[in-house]
Structures are given as structure tokens and as C-alpha cells.
Amino acid sequence: MSIDFPPLTAHQQAAIDAWEQANNGDGRYEYADNHRWARKGVAAEEAAYELAARRGCCGSEDVELETPDGVVLYGFNYGH
Numbered sequence: 001m002s003i004d005f006p007p008l009t010a011h012q013q014a015a016i017d018a019w020e021q022a023n024n025g026d027g028r029y030e031y032a033d034n035h036r037w038a039r040k041g042v043a044a045e046e047a048a049y050e051l052a053a054r055r056g057c058c059g060s061e062d063v064e065l066e067t068p069d070g071v072v073l074y075g076f077n078y079g080h
Contacts, residue, residue, distance in 0.1 A: 015065040040071035
């Protein structure tokens, strides 16, 4: 069963892209999967985010990113 996440706004996508560029220079997230996101404070989205996080394996990374559209939760699993 897959989890559907809401579309990202341009600001949210830009924040995620910037975080990835700033934090993956050493390639530690090369095999990242199970990408997930949610708007902080939107209960249904946060519940889907937590469910996706629990389904992941190996290492995980979860961050909160400030955007003009509000805070977006972004995470993924890595290290397979």
C-alpha cells in the first residue's frame, strides 16, 4: 500500500532541493528512498508522514524546513 503525499509548492520544493544540495556533498544519502513530506500542523499529512517513516528501514533523516508557505516536514531513509 503506497502513501499519497500532497503536491509540493514551488517554495517547498526549492527548500528541499536546497537542503539536499547543502547536505549530500559526501554522498551518504546516495541510496535514499522512502521520501516523505507534510505541512507541519496538518494532522492528516503528519499522520501519513509518520506512517511512511515507520515503514522505512536502515538510517533515516527527518528535518523541518521553513518556507514562505509555512514549515514543511521532509524525510527519507538511506544506507541500504
